[in-house]
Amino acid sequence: MTLQATLTTDMKTAMKAHDKTQLSVIRLLKAALANEEIKVGHPLTDDEALTVVAREMKQRTDEKAADLAANRPDLAEGVTAQIAVLAHYLPEPLSATELQALVDATVKSVGAQSKADMGKVMGALMPKVKGRADGQTVKELVMEALS
Template sequence: MSIVETVTADMKTAMKARDKQTLSVIRMLKAALMNEKVKVNHELTDEEAQAVIAREYKQRKESLDEFQKGNREDLVTETQAELKVVEKYMPKQLSQAEIEKIVATTIAEVGATGTSDFGKVMGAVMPKVKGKADGKLVNQAVKSQLS
């Protein structure tokens, strides 16, 4: 079952359960997936759908940070609930140790020696962890290992 089909099935389940919170988030995901489908002018592959879901997840994560900085507890609670629903469709995220291992391997592969090779290392690491790790975590791991 593709990601788009899973989202549709979960939307039907949420409708039947009358779960308004989950239904609202799933409808937003479904809309984002449909917009992407129209944009690329073909059925979405699982990889393309995963990229859309990752983008939605990242937007909510950034919103959560902003709401916390602004002491908006009402919006923090709502956004955390949305994040839990979106997380169901995300691939399993890599741990910090796994990210550091991939970064160390990549540094050896590209022959990086210092901070001047940062861009080269990031360019090689990001395709390996696409959708499975936050870019900020990868960035920090690369910086710490190159310095």
């Protein structure tokens, strides 16, 4: 079942359950996917759809951090509920040990020796962890491995 079909099914379920938070997040996600389809000019592949979901998740995570920094826990609480709904549509995140193993394997396979090879490592690694790890965390692990 594609992500679009899953979202439609979940939207119907949320409507029947009167779950306003889940319904609003699903509608927002469907709109973001539709906008991306218009932008690229063809139906989205699963990888492209996953990229859109990850982008929405990152926006919510940044919004939550900004709300907490502004001492607005009431707003952060609402965003936390949205994050929980979005997390349902992302693949299972990689554990720290799995991510470290992927970084080490990629550094070896690319033959990286110094920080100058960071672009090669990141280019090979990011498609492997798409939607399953935060880019900033991956960058920090690669920097650590190359130093």
